[in-house]
Amino acid sequence: MRIGALIFILLPSTGFLAGCKSATVIDEYREASTATIDQGESIVVLGRRHSSSYETEEDFITCVGKTLGEGQSEISVIPEKTFVDSMYPYFETSTAPMDVKNLDKLARIPAIAAKFNDFNIRYFIWIDGATERTDSTGSVACAVGPGGGGCFGFAYWEDEANYEASIWDFKSLALSGKINAETKGTSFMPAIIIPIPILARVQTNACKSLANQIKLFFSAQPS
Amino acid sequence: MLIFNKTGAGKLILNSKIICSVGLFLMLTACQQSMSLKVASEIPVPLLTQMPIKMGVFYNEQLRNYVYEEDSDDRSNWKINSSEAHMALFYKILPSMFEEVKEVAGITTDATVDAVLLPNVAEMQFALPGETKTDFYEAWIKYDMTLYNQSGDQIASWSVTGYGKSSTEFMKSRDKGLNAAVNQALRDAGARFALGFPKVSGVDAWLAEKTGGSI
Numbered sequence: 556m557r558i559g560a561l562i563f564i565l566l567p568s569t570g571f572l573a574g575c576k577s578a579t580v581i582d583e584y585r586e587a588s589t590a591t592i593d594q595g596e597s598i599v600v601l602g603r604r605h606s607s608s609y610e611t612e613e614d615f616i617t618c619v620g621k622t623l624g625e626g627q628s629e630i631s632v633i634p635e636k637t638f639v640d641s642m643y644p645y646f647e648t649s650t651a652p653m654d655v656k657n658l659d660k661l662a663r664i665p666a667i668a669a670k671f672n673d674f675n676i677r678y679f680i681w682i683d684g685a686t687e688r689t690d691s692t693g694s695v696a697c698a699v700g701p702g703g704g705g706c707f708g709f710a711y712w713e714d715e716a717n718y719e720a721s722i723w724d725f726k727s728l729a730l731s732g733k734i735n736a737e738t739k740g741t742s743f744m745p746a747i748i749i750p751i752p753i754l755a756r757v758q759t760n761a762c763k764s765l766a767n768q769i770k771l772f773f774s775a776q777p778s
Numbered sequence: 779m780l781i782f783n784k785t786g787a788g789k790l791i792l793n794s795k796i797i798c799s800v801g802l803f804l805m806l807t808a809c810q811q812s813m814s815l816k817v818a819s820e821i822p823v824p825l826l827t828q829m830p831i832k833m834g835v836f837y838n839e840q841l842r843n844y845v846y847e848e849d850s851d852d853r854s855n856w857k858i859n860s861s862e863a864h865m866a867l868f869y870k871i872l873p874s875m876f877e878e879v880k881e882v883a884g885i886t887t888d889a890t891v892d893a894v895l896l897p898n899v900a901e902m903q904f905a906l907p908g909e910t911k912t913d914f915y916e917a918w919i920k921y922d923m924t925l926y927n928q929s930g931d932q933i934a935s936w937s938v939t940g941y942g943k944s945s946t947e948f949m950k951s952r953d954k955g956l957n958a959a960v961n962q963a964l965r966d967a968g969a970r971f972a973l974g975f976p977k978v979s980g981v982d983a984w985l986a987e988k989t990g991g992s993i
Contacts, residue, residue, distance in 0.1 A: 643824050647969040649966055666825050666826070
């Protein structure tokens with residue numbers, strides 16, 4: 556009886572799991588002919604948070620930074636909070652440079668130039684975007700009684716992540732390029748006694764895709 | 779709610795359980811509306827070049843004891859104490875801006891300082907995600923700043939605003955969300971004050987006179 560119930564729950568779940576997936580589209584624009592990071596040089600990944608309707612998530616920036624610092628072609632990444640705190644008040648939401656020209660102006664202030672030198676920064680990567688829920692439907696109802704409890708129903712939702720990374724070269728004080736990552740995914744939650752969320756992990760997939768493309772941006776040079 | 783029950787005694791126990799649960803839920807809902815928050819701020823040491831100025835600062839009682847209070851239908855018994863956070867902000871910012879900072883007892887003549895700064899909290903506003911239908915806790919701060927010369931005459935008077943927001947995250951409490959938003963607003967106000975000070979109308983001319991145009 557119990558095995559039957561288990562099959563009854565697992566079978567549709569496996570079906571949903573197979574159907575649950577996310578797709579990412581990467582778009583790259585390269586301005587500079589070469590983009591390389593020399594030995595000892597670092598990059599900093601920063602989130603744009605000036606929009607009133609959304610905010611680039613801190614955990615997304617952390618994820619991109621962490622992914623860039625992993626693997627064979629690992630890059631030295633300065634954590635966002637460490638950098639922003641040590642540069643206070645010049646990299647707050649309202650005071651951060653919006654383009655490379657303003658970065659040039661900042662770099663002329665001796666205290667800032669010394670700090671950039673301490674970090675040995677080569678590239679600034681500004682990420683702007685967010686993950687949003689675009690659609691959701693269905694419902695799951697749960698009830699508890701003296702004899703036990705359980706849930707029943709079905710819900711699904713669609714998430715969309717859209718992020719753009721602008722890469723600024725501090726050495727040449729110019730825009731090196733832009734990378735756009737757009738991920739869409741649908742998550743399901745069937746509930747037959749126990750709710751089983753089958754998540755599309757849209758934000759995580761967008762993070763990994765964007766970080767891997769940034770790595771490629773620095774390693775693969777155009778012919 | 780699904781109820782599986784066969785005996786009368788069981789029904790009685792179950793009914794009292796439901797009544798208790800509903801009562802507890804109502805109590806929790808009522809508690810959720812009231813708020814008593816003491817803001818914990820985290821302001822980094824600013825990376826500024828000190829101006830060759832001996833600045834006096836008069837922290838009046840309004841700033842030292844600032845508490846936002848509201849008692850309305852939607853915000854029953856709200857008390858947000860940010861007095862220490864305001865003081866901490868100026869304690870952090872001012873010594874990084876000026877070569878010497880001295881706390882003074884008033885705006886009256888003090889020959890040991892070049893000028894006296896009087897900061898005041900003009901206004902604070904807050905917004906919860908449920909109120910704005912967004913995913914953010916938000917906070918606004920407005921300071922009224924006045925600068926007096928050695929004779930106690932006003933050099934300049936201006937406002938400094940700060941805005942902060944904090945996203946709603948899984949298991950993030952309302953107090954934690956609001957505290958993060960206020961902290962962001964304090965950082966923003968501090969940044970705007972520090973970077974905007976030499977450009978304020980009246981302050982710019984006074985600074986040029988005091989420093990011989992080096993700023």
